[in-house]
Amino acid sequence: MRTKHRLPDPCLISFSLIGGLIVGLTVLALLNLAVKELSDIPFLISTASDSDVINAIVVTMGAGLNAVLILLIIGTPLAYVLARTDFRGKGVVESLVDIPIMLPHTIAGILVYLLFMRRGLLGAPLYAAGFTFEDAYPGIVIAMLFVSAPYYINSVREGFEKVPVHLENVARTLGATRFQTFMRVVLPLSVRHIFNGSILAWGRAIGEFAAIIMIAYYPFVISTLIYYTFTTSGIKASSAVAFVMILACFAAFIILRLLTRYTGRYDDRV
Amino acid sequence: MIEAQNITKIYGEMEVLHGVDLSVGEGDIMGIIGPSGSGKSTFLRILDLIEPPDSGDLSLFDVNVVKERDRVVEVRRRMGMLFQKPIVFNTSVYENVALGLKYRHVGKNEIDRSVKELLEEVGLARYLHSNARNLSGGEQQRVSLARVLVTDPEILFLDEPTANLDPKSSKTIERLVTRMNRDRGMTVVMNTHDMLQGQRVAQRIGVMIGGDILQVGSPREIFYAPESTKIANFVGVDNIHDGKVLRREHQITAVEVAGTILYVGESPPEQSDRVKVIFRGEDVTLGIGKTAQTSARNILNGTIAEISDIAPFVHIKVDCGFPVSALVTVRSAEEMDLSEGKPAWVSIKASALHLIAESEESEG
Numbered sequence: 001m002r003t004k005h006r007l008p009d010p011c012l013i014s015f016s017l018i019g020g021l022i023v024g025l026t027v028l029a030l031l032n033l034a035v036k037e038l039s040d041i042p043f044l045i046s047t048a049s050d051s052d053v054i055n056a057i058v059v060t061m062g063a064g065l066n067a068v069l070i071l072l073i074i075g076t077p078l079a080y081v082l083a084r085t086d087f088r089g090k091g092v093v094e095s096l097v098d099i100p101i102m103l104p105h106t107i108a109g110i111l112v113y114l115l116f117m118r119r120g121l122l123g124a125p126l127y128a129a130g131f132t133f134e135d136a137y138p139g140i141v142i143a144m145l146f147v148s149a150p151y152y153i154n155s156v157r158e159g160f161e162k163v164p165v166h167l168e169n170v171a172r173t174l175g176a177t178r179f180q181t182f183m184r185v186v187l188p189l190s191v192r193h194i195f196n197g198s199i200l201a202w203g204r205a206i207g208e209f210a211a212i213i214m215i216a217y218y219p220f221v222i223s224t225l226i227y228y229t230f231t232t233s234g235i236k237a238s239s240a241v242a243f244v245m246i247l248a249c250f251a252a253f254i255i256l257r258l259l260t261r262y263t264g265r266y267d268d269r270v
Numbered sequence: 271m272i273e274a275q276n277i278t279k280i281y282g283e284m285e286v287l288h289g290v291d292l293s294v295g296e297g298d299i300m301g302i303i304g305p306s307g308s309g310k311s312t313f314l315r316i317l318d319l320i321e322p323p324d325s326g327d328l329s330l331f332d333v334n335v336v337k338e339r340d341r342v343v344e345v346r347r348r349m350g351m352l353f354q355k356p357i358v359f360n361t362s363v364y365e366n367v368a369l370g371l372k373y374r375h376v377g378k379n380e381i382d383r384s385v386k387e388l389l390e391e392v393g394l395a396r397y398l399h400s401n402a403r404n405l406s407g408g409e410q411q412r413v414s415l416a417r418v419l420v421t422d423p424e425i426l427f428l429d430e431p432t433a434n435l436d437p438k439s440s441k442t443i444e445r446l447v448t449r450m451n452r453d454r455g456m457t458v459v460m461n462t463h464d465m466l467q468g469q470r471v472a473q474r475i476g477v478m479i480g481g482d483i484l485q486v487g488s489p490r491e492i493f494y495a496p497e498s499t500k501i502a503n504f505v506g507v508d509n510i511h512d513g514k515v516l517r518r519e520h521q522i523t524a525v526e527v528a529g530t531i532l533y534v535g536e537s538p539p540e541q542s543d544r545v546k547v548i549f550r551g552e553d554v555t556l557g558i559g560k561t562a563q564t565s566a567r568n569i570l571n572g573t574i575a576e577i578s579d580i581a582p583f584v585h586i587k588v589d590c591g592f593p594v595s596a597l598v599t600v601r602s603a604e605e606m607d608l609s610e611g612k613p614a615w616v617s618i619k620a621s622a623l624h625l626i627a628e629s630e631e632s633e634g
Contacts, residue, residue, distance in 0.1 A: 086282075166357050169320050170414075173351035174370035175421060177343050185359075 030246070037243040047240040056225040056241075057248055063137060063221065064205035067144040068198045071152040076194065079153050080182065083160035097154070100147045109214030112143050116215060139216035144205035152201035159193020160186060195263045199256050206249070271296045271425065271457050272317060277326035279312050286312050288481045289326065294474075299451050299458040301472030302483070303465055303492075305504060309481040310461040311354070311429050317459065318351045318427045330425070347374065350423030352443075354430040356410035358402035363394060366402045366413050370421035388416040392442060408439025415443055419450065426450070428460040432467065444471055465505060469493065477501050495624045499546055502626070508551035508585075508595035513625075515543045522567070522620055528592035533567040535620035539627030546626040553622035554596035556586055558606050558614045566617035570594065574612045577603075588614050 037044050047053055082094065100108055116123040116133040123133055133139035163186050171181040187194075209223035217224060222245045230238035272294040279287040286309045294300045304310050315321050316328070319335060319342050328335050330345050350370075358366050367385045376384075389395045392412040397405060402413050411431065418426065428447065432440035448471060450456040462468050468475050469489040476486040477496075485497045496502040499510050513525040515538040523534045525547055532547055539545060555562075561569055572590035579585075584603040586596045594616050598606075608614070 166353065166355065167359070169315070169351075170353065170357050170359075171369070171373070172320055172346070173318055173349075173427075174373055174417065175343070175347040176369075176373040180373055 033239060033243055033246070037240060043236075044240055044243065047237070048244045052220070052225065053241055053244055056220045056222045057245060059137070059140065059219050060206045060221040060223075060245075061248075061252070063140040063144055064148075064202045066141045067148055067205045068152070068202050070141070070145055071149060071201055072194070072198065075149060075152045075197075076156060079156035080160050080186065082153070083157045084165075098150050101150045105147060105208065105210035106214065108147055109143060109211035112139075112146050112211055113214045116142055133215060135216050135218045137216070137219060140212050140219070140221055143211040143215055144208055147208050147211050148201035148204040151204050152197040155197030155200055156190065156194050159190035159197070162193070163189045192260065192263050195260055199253070199260075203253070271298070271331065272459070273327075273329040274313075274317065275327040277313065277316060277323045277328065279309070279316060279321070280324050286481055287316075287323070290478070290481070290483050292476060292483055292486070294457060294459060296457055297451065297455045299448070299460065299471055299473050301468040301475040301489075302459065302461045302478055303463065303468045303475055303505075304461075304478035306463060308478045310478050313478065314351065314427050314429050314459065314461055318349055319346045320351075347421070348423060349425040349427065350418035350421055351427040352411075352415055352418050352429065352431045354433050356407050356414050358405075358410045358413055360403050361401065362399050363389065363397045363402045363405070363413055364399060367417045367420055369417060374421070384420050385416075388420045391419075391446065392416045406436075407434065408436045411435055411439055412442060415446060419446070422454075423456065425457045425459065428458065428462075430461050430463065432462075432464070447471065465493070477504065479504060494550065494622075496548070496626070498626060499548070502546075502548050506550070507548050508597070509554070509593075510546055510548045511592055512628075513545050513547040515545055515625075523625065525625065530570060530591050532618075532623060533620045534623040534625055535567075536623075536625060538625055541627045544628035546628060547623055548626060549618055549623045551585065551595045551597035553618060554594060555617045556588065556596040556598050556606075556614060557617075558608070558612060561615050562617075564617050565619070567620040568618045568623070569615060570617075571613070571615050574608055574610050574614050577608060577610060584608075586614075588616050590616065594618075 078097070082090070082097075103111075113120070113134075115121050116126070116139060118124065118127050118132070118134055120133075126133070131138060133142060167185050167189075168181050171185045172178070176184065206221075207223070209221075209227065212221055213224055213227075220228065222241070226238050226241050226245070229241055272292065274290060274292045277287055277290045278285060290309070290313055292300075292302075292313075302310050302313070312321075316323050317330075319330075322339075323336070326336070331348060333341055333345050335342055335345055359369070364385055367388060368381050371381045371384060386395065386398070389398060392415060394405075394409060394412055394416065397409070397413075402410060405413065415431070426447065431443055431447075435443070444467070447458055447460070451458050458471075460468075460471060472489060474486060475489050475492045476483045477492060478484070479500055485492060485501055487495075492501070493505050496505055496507065502510055511527045513527040513532065516524045516526050516531065518524070518538060521535065521537075523536065523538045525532050525534055525538075525545060527547055534547065555564065555566065561571075570588075570590040572588045572594065574586060575589040575593060576587035577584060578587075579600075582600060583597045584600055586598060586603070586608060588594045588596060596616055
């Protein structure tokens with residue numbers, strides 16, 4: 001397997017150089033910020049220990065996690081249906097699932113806002129029942145859910161599609177119900193995709209800004225806080241908050257990626 | 271036991287089954303033979319309620335499962351299916367075999383007893399705790415069979431169960447299936463493209479070609495009296511010739527084929543005088559030199575036109591005004607010292623010949 005480590009092919013070498021540009025751009029941007037921030041450590045520490053910053057990070061990551069938990073419950077069944085069935089209008093459903101990917105996020109924000117505001121179609125009855133979305137934590141979760149759903153659903157659907165239908169058929173011929181088959185055969189073999197889909201969706205959720213501020217400017221998520229700091233205190237203050245968030249995200253994603261190594265099994269493929 | 275009527279199945283634009291009828295009685299072993307891609311597997315999956323038909327009626331154990339969809343799982347649990355590919359789950363042999371009973375929430379002790387008993391029967395008791403994935407293909411298929419049989423199905427569906435298996439595993443599977451049929455009265459429906467297997471195991475055979483079951487009958491009827499040339503071709507009839515019915519005398523029909531009169535031991539079809547005369551190569555006796563004394567009604571002289579080896583037989587084509595194909599063993603071919611161009615005679619009993627009405631061909 002030595003060829004895996006070398007790139008003797010001129011084509012691969014040139015592709016790598018071209019592809020390196022995009023990686024280089026990211027590295028350059030990060031280094032540029034890091035050098036600036038690390039040149040003033042005391043300010044960075046004071047920013048990182050600022051309760052507003054900590055709160056915003058906790059709210060962002062927590063709401064993202066909430067959105068993912070909801071997706072696990074309502075997105076997983078949809079992914080299975082899309083993976084295993086063929087029905088008239090499936091293309092329409094697929095397009096509807098993907099809409100949040102294409103839409104400008106301000107539009108997603110308006111859609112969510114109109115639906116969940118106090119006088120909104122769903123917002124009004126829920127408000128009457130005691131749930132507030134405007135400028136409230138649930139509003140953040142709903143906005144995140146809306147924009148991250150396609151990433152989760154598509155990823156999990158791909159996982160379900162990779163489970164051989166044969167295995168499901170065998171389970172069913174042995175007397176398993178559809179649901180038993182799903183729980184005992186399909187889910188265990190798709191854990192890795194579900195995990196990856198969750199990470200993708202979570203990443204997408206915590207990065208959301210436009211859709212969130214439409215419905216919930218408060219409590220601050222990290223993007224709102226950075227924007228707010230930028231407009232009120234300038235670039236130095238806001239870039240410090242940004243750097244703290246970058247460090248937090250890095251830590252979280254590294255831990256999650258490490259976990260994927262030990263998640264799920266692939267070896268039941270026929 | 272199984273009553274399927276007018277079953278159709280469409281995948282996208284393609285109609286895979288066009289109105290299949292089949293009826294299987296309790297305790298029967300029904301073979302379904304047909305070329306690859308003829309819809310056999312799809313039909314079996316429909317019968318085992320893994321997929322619903324697009325139209326048609328299906329009754330199993332007198333339950334109309336098309337109308338009573340809510341009874342599908344209950345009915346499916348009285349049946350079992352073995353697939354062509356050995357499919358085992360990535361766990362121990364024991365756990366694999368126990369699966370069906372676990373789905374049925376059977377008690378632990380009973381599972382333990384049944385699993386061990388079945389593994390003994392398929393000769394895999396020593397692999398109880400091995401990972402099923404580490405076994406050979408044939409052993410995996412035996413695990414799969416044990417896994418089905420442990421649920422004691424009243425109907426067993428077999429989808430080409432021994433394709434690509436070693437002879438020992440094939441034999442074990444055939445033996446077990448026929449024994450389960452005999453001892454427990456298990457109804458069996460088996461897909462196979464191995465016609466010898468079909469003849470060996472099945473009491474009745476259905477021929478499925480192009481998404482339709484064209485003929486159902488005893489192995490003898492299917493192989494010696496196919497209803498169309500399409501079936502005749504599929505079941506390996508070597509000789510199919512155009513003929514014209516001349517007359518009928520004492521249970522014997524005289525048919526003219528390329529200027530030669532052949533005597534056929536059955537009545538001509540009623541529709542027309544134009545017929546196809548068919549007979550199998552193994553029913554043709556071939557000789558050289560002086561014509562032997564034989565009771566066969568049809569004795570023709572000709573010259574050997576072609577010799578081809580299809581071990582363990584040799585396929586000889588003799589030109590008797592029309593080509594007659596004969597199958598002889600390699601040993602007798604050697605003894606007769608056959609060569610192309612050599613004069614030879616063939617004899618065919620009238621009872622070995624079968625007539626198909628020409629008009630039926632247009633339907634196929």
